[in-house]
Amino acid sequence: MASGFPELWDTRGFSRGLDAAFNGLVATWGETLEALFMPVLRLLGLMEKGLQALPWWLVALALAALAWHAARNWRTVAVVLALTLALGLIGVWDAAMATIALMLMATALSILAGIPIGVLMSRVDRLRVAALPVLDIMQTMPIFVYLIPFVMLFGPGKIPALLATIVFAIPPVIRLTDLGIRQVDPEIVEASRAFGASPGQQLWTVQVPLALPAIMAGVNQTTMMALSMVVIASMIGAGGLGYQVLQGIQRLEVSRGLLAGLGIVFLAIIFDRIAQSYGRRMQKSLKLES
Amino acid sequence: MAGGVKIRVENVSKIFGADPAAALARVWDGMGKTELLEATGHVLGLHEINLDIREGETFVIMGLSGSGKSTLIRHFNRLIEPTAGRILVDGENVLGLGPAALRAFRRHKASMVFQRFALLPHKTVLENVIYGLIIDGAPRQEARDRGMRQIELVGLAGFEGRYPGQLSGGMQQRVGLARALATDAEILLMDEAFSALDPLIRHDMQMQLRDIQSRLHKTIVFITHDLDEALLLGNHIAILKDGRLRQVGTGAGILMAPADDYVARFVRDVNRARTVTCGALAEPGPVFPSPQAASGASGWVIISDGSGGHGLMRAGGGVRNGEAQLEDAVTIEASANVEEAFGALARRDRPLVVMADGRPSGLLAWQSVLRALQRDGGRHPAPERDA
Numbered sequence: 001m002a003s004g005f006p007e008l009w010d011t012r013g014f015s016r017g018l019d020a021a022f023n024g025l026v027a028t029w030g031e032t033l034e035a036l037f038m039p040v041l042r043l044l045g046l047m048e049k050g051l052q053a054l055p056w057w058l059v060a061l062a063l064a065a066l067a068w069h070a071a072r073n074w075r076t077v078a079v080v081l082a083l084t085l086a087l088g089l090i091g092v093w094d095a096a097m098a099t100i101a102l103m104l105m106a107t108a109l110s111i112l113a114g115i116p117i118g119v120l121m122s123r124v125d126r127l128r129v130a131a132l133p134v135l136d137i138m139q140t141m142p143i144f145v146y147l148i149p150f151v152m153l154f155g156p157g158k159i160p161a162l163l164a165t166i167v168f169a170i171p172p173v174i175r176l177t178d179l180g181i182r183q184v185d186p187e188i189v190e191a192s193r194a195f196g197a198s199p200g201q202q203l204w205t206v207q208v209p210l211a212l213p214a215i216m217a218g219v220n221q222t223t224m225m226a227l228s229m230v231v232i233a234s235m236i237g238a239g240g241l242g243y244q245v246l247q248g249i250q251r252l253e254v255s256r257g258l259l260a261g262l263g264i265v266f267l268a269i270i271f272d273r274i275a276q277s278y279g280r281r282m283q284k285s286l287k288l289e290s
Numbered sequence: 291m292a293g294g295v296k297i298r299v300e301n302v303s304k305i306f307g308a309d310p311a312a313a314l315a316r317v318w319d320g321m322g323k324t325e326l327l328e329a330t331g332h333v334l335g336l337h338e339i340n341l342d343i344r345e346g347e348t349f350v351i352m353g354l355s356g357s358g359k360s361t362l363i364r365h366f367n368r369l370i371e372p373t374a375g376r377i378l379v380d381g382e383n384v385l386g387l388g389p390a391a392l393r394a395f396r397r398h399k400a401s402m403v404f405q406r407f408a409l410l411p412h413k414t415v416l417e418n419v420i421y422g423l424i425i426d427g428a429p430r431q432e433a434r435d436r437g438m439r440q441i442e443l444v445g446l447a448g449f450e451g452r453y454p455g456q457l458s459g460g461m462q463q464r465v466g467l468a469r470a471l472a473t474d475a476e477i478l479l480m481d482e483a484f485s486a487l488d489p490l491i492r493h494d495m496q497m498q499l500r501d502i503q504s505r506l507h508k509t510i511v512f513i514t515h516d517l518d519e520a521l522l523l524g525n526h527i528a529i530l531k532d533g534r535l536r537q538v539g540t541g542a543g544i545l546m547a548p549a550d551d552y553v554a555r556f557v558r559d560v561n562r563a564r565t566v567t568c569g570a571l572a573e574p575g576p577v578f579p580s581p582q583a584a585s586g587a588s589g590w591v592i593i594s595d596g597s598g599g600h601g602l603m604r605a606g607g608g609v610r611n612g613e614a615q616l617e618d619a620v621t622i623e624a625s626a627n628v629e630e631a632f633g634a635l636a637r638r639d640r641p642l643v644v645m646a647d648g649r650p651s652g653l654l655a656w657q658s659v660l661r662a663l664q665r666d667g668g669r670h671p672a673p674e675r676d677a
Contacts, residue, residue, distance in 0.1 A: 187406055187408040188409075190408065191404055191409075192425075194396060194479075195396060195397065195401065195421055195469075196393040196394065196396035197393075206410060210411070
């Protein structure tokens with residue numbers, strides 16, 4: 001081709017090498033990794049079955065109670081309750097429960113890993129410099145790309161779906177934990193130092209509590225991103241609402257896709273309301289008190 | 291009031307920048323703050339500071355912004371590390387403390403009050419006050435009891451359950467003060483503690499600090515940019531400019547004899563009448579037990595029989611017909627400021643008898659008062675007193 005970019009090096013060779021290396025990795029570590037994630041898989045299965053086995057009204061009540069705890073406001077509770085009931089009304093209850101299980105699991109693991117990473121980043125400048133571009137890449141890389149290596153390692157199923165979801169959803173909680181801790185008033189940190197607080201005491205008595213509104217905002221975003229990932233993750237066997245959408249595409253059934261899509265929207269609203277209310281209340285109490 | 295040396299600062303220098311040691315060498319060669327910044331990008335924080343702070347005194351470090359005063363106070367508890375020099379507290383070099391020992395030092399020996407309060411917004415007043423005790427692992431109940439006592443001491447009883455954001459600035463700084471007092475530290479470091487408060491509240495806080503200090507006898511290092519505050523609170527005052535110490539002395543000493551032009555300009559506009567005490571201006575008095583004993587003296591003399599009765603007499607001129615002509619003495623306390631003596635000085639052409647600890651200690655003449663009130667104060671040698 002006339003407009004062809006000159007071939008300066010052999011990309012095919014590079015690609016082949018990369019693929020071979022990864023295949024080798026899968027061959028040697030695949031089984032070990034699979035065994036390692038077995039407990040997570042069991043827990044996830046248990047959560048899904050548990051949520052589906054619970055009476056619908058109990059789940060609805062639990063979500064309503066969570067909303068009350070977060071917002072202390074009847075309107076939010078009414079919205080959450082209505083949307084939860086709507087999930088049943090449009091006939092996607094079981095799929096929605098499977099999606100909730102996957103989303104909660106992914107969010108919980110993201111928080112568990114993300115907050116310590118964020119704390120570390122806030123303390124070690126070099127780590128922050130190295131981590132920020134990685135986080136950017138994680139968020140902008142098309143999600144499908146993550147699916148390939150995870151599927152190769154674990155085979156299609158819930159674990160690769162979960163891991164790909166975590167990779168996609170974890171950056172906000174890391175970023176906002178780091179940012180939140182860095183934005184804590186240095187004078188207050190200095191005061192805690194002046195009174196003889198050890199680095200750990202500074203972290204737990206001052207930095208983390210004062211960064212909580214930011215951390216909660218990160219958790220909220222992470223939850224939303226995990227939810228947005230479920231459709232794509234369903235392509236590799238995550239099940240749930242995303243699988244219904246996928247089936248809608250495959251069978252060309254508009255109704256199936258639409259109802260499952262609506263279910264995802266309802267879930268998004270439910271969890272966004274709850275998480276945002278928590279964040280807002282925390283922010284308000286800190287403002288009042290600062 | 292003042293005991294032995296509590297804190298000794300020896301040759302402390304601080305340079306901010308990438309290579310402080312090299313920059314310090316250039317300062318030693320005579321480079322000033324501005325040239326150093328231009329030539330090397332290093333900021334001279336402090337240069338060759340030497341101070342002795344006595345136990346139980348309030349030592350004020352004064353300077354304008356950028357003078358290095360906040361940097362200096364942070365050296366006492368090592369929130370900032372010096373580039374060179376030593377800091378001895380009770381004879382022990384603070385710079386030699388390891389991390390654990392330094393934490394113990396901050397928990398028990400020196401506590402701090404901050405300009406912008408630096409309270410923990412997510413904790414109540416009581417939790418803020420006992421923060422240092424909890425950090426130190428004190429049992430909660432004991433910490434609460436001690437905290438409540440401090441809260442009462444600073445006059446915030448009833449507010450212990452509130453959050454800092456619900457309090458006014460003055461009340462917040464009282465919380466800051468109570469927090470610093472709660473650890474029972476012997477040294478109180480106060481970094482522009484009252485500067486963020488409005489004038490009336492600031493005055494209340496100054497009075498409260500004086501009141502607390504008269505009971506607790508802490509060693510207080512107080513930073514301020516406000517000369518009136520320095521003169522009101524400080525037993526000794528150090529004046530800092532561009533990281534160098536310009537003068538150290540008592541308030542009256544600095545007012546009456548500024549060490550250089552900078553200090554002189556600094557103290558120019560002080561209302562001396564309100565800040566200089568009669569005791570500082572009094573001529574140490576010729577006190578004689580009887581008129582006969584004063585026969586060899588000149589000028590005004592005090593005749594005191596040692597049992598509370600005293601009078602004033604012009605030496606040589608006071609004996610008529612063999613009888614001593616004693617005039618009634620108008621007295622004034624040595625701690626009173628000069629302004630309080632104006633009325634008495636204007637009424638009679640006689641010096642006042644200055645009383646210290648219930649005994650006459652000296653004479654205050656209107657001439658010395660006027661001389662002290664002169665704008666350039668005692669910078670010129672005082673003319674010979676007329677007899």
